[in-house]
Structures are given as structure tokens and as C-alpha cells.
Amino acid sequence: MTDKIQGDYKDRSFFSKNVALDGSSFRDCVFSSCTMIYSGGEVPALSGCRFDDCGWQFTGDAANTIAFLSGMYRGGFDQLIEATFHEIRRGAVIGQPVAAKQETRTSFPTASLLKPLRIFRVPKQEQ
Template identity: 65%
Template sequence: MSEPVQGRFSSRNYVDNAVMLDGSVFTDCVFFKCAMIYSGGEIPVLSGCRFDDCSWQFGGDAANTIAFLSGMYQGGFDRLIESTFHEIRRGAMISQTAPPASVPTETSVAAKLLKPLRIFRVPKPES
């Protein structure tokens, strides 16, 4: 694989690249045999892109979240996890307002959890 790709790109083709998704913006790009890597940072924007034979990998905080959800599922919280995925399939979007006055600083755990979540859509390939 060549050097990892990360940043803001439009109308480019990538072949056999490691693509660091955190904070990146890709518009109308084509990815072929790329490793798409998300590590739990700023949510990427993927608009009008095509993916062919790519792998999707999760590292860092994203891997920790998946491990946590898996542990919850195996630990008896399967209904909670299933309902969460049901809402994801429905296209649920978390809409949040400013943190309550009781949240003292931006560095608190609650403040980090109250950041707005942007949902993006990747069009399904045509048959």
C-alpha cells in the first residue's frame, strides 16, 4: 500500500490505499481495494463515492466502542443493542442542543458526549 490518504478530496481515484477517514471529506471519489480506516475521531463526509472491494477497519476509540457494544450484547443487553441497530437502520439521527448548565467545562465527559452527530449517506451501488 502507498502512503495513507487523509484530508479533503474531490473526484479522485484511489487504488490500494490506506484511507484515514477521521475528519476527512471525500466527494465523488472512487476507492478500489482500499483499506477504509475509522478510529473514532471527527466523523468523515463521504458524498457520491464508490467503493469496490474495500475493507472497512475500526481502530482506536471506534474499535473500543465496537468491543463495548459486543460485550454488552454478549452480557445480556442484546435487546438494547438490537434496538440501537434498529434505530440506525431507520436512519435515526441524534439531535442535541447545548449541554445543560450543570456541565462545567468542555473537557467534561458529558460535554464530549453532547457534541452533535452528523449522519452521512453513501449511495448503494446500482445493480
């Protein structure tokens, strides 16, 4: 897999490609035997896509974030990390569109249109 895909795509199929997700948008695409790579940059837009036998890699800032969360979990902050995952399961996302903007056929929401992640607290542990 030497080919690297990045950009804005609609109704395309990709086979055995490295796909750089940062800043990319994919709508109604099919990925087969691809490696999906996120480095912690601009949040990608993935809508209506199918992933068959794909691997997922986190590099750069994304890998650092996962390593940090893993260290926190092992370092006694397991309830905070579990609460974070609970919020993710409930639908917490990096952001939501601030204003409904007329989208063209090839435009997708970008990080500049997003509200900040909602903040939550973990209750104090009883000892």
C-alpha cells in the first residue's frame, strides 16, 4: 500500500490504499482493504461510507492523545476515562455545526464551523 489518498471525494471506491483522513471528506465512498490514518489534524467528514477489511491507525497528535488517555487510565484516572467514553457513547462529539449553512454538492462542514466539545466532570470518588 504505497498510494496515499487525501482530499474531497464522493461516490468513489478505494482498494488497498493508505487514506489520510486529516482534513479530508468522503461521502458515500467504499473502502476495501485500506489503512485509514488519522493524525489529529482537522476532523475529517465521513458520511455514508462503507469500510470492508480496513485497518485504522492513529499517528502524530492523535497517537499522543491515545497514549495520554491510556496512561491516565493506568495511573488511577480510570473513572475519568470511563466517563469520557460514556460521553462519547451518548453522542459527545468534537463539535456540532454552529449555523445551518447551505451546503453545495461537494462541500462538507469543517472544524471552523464547530462548537467546542461539552465539558463534563466525574463525581468525586468515595474512599
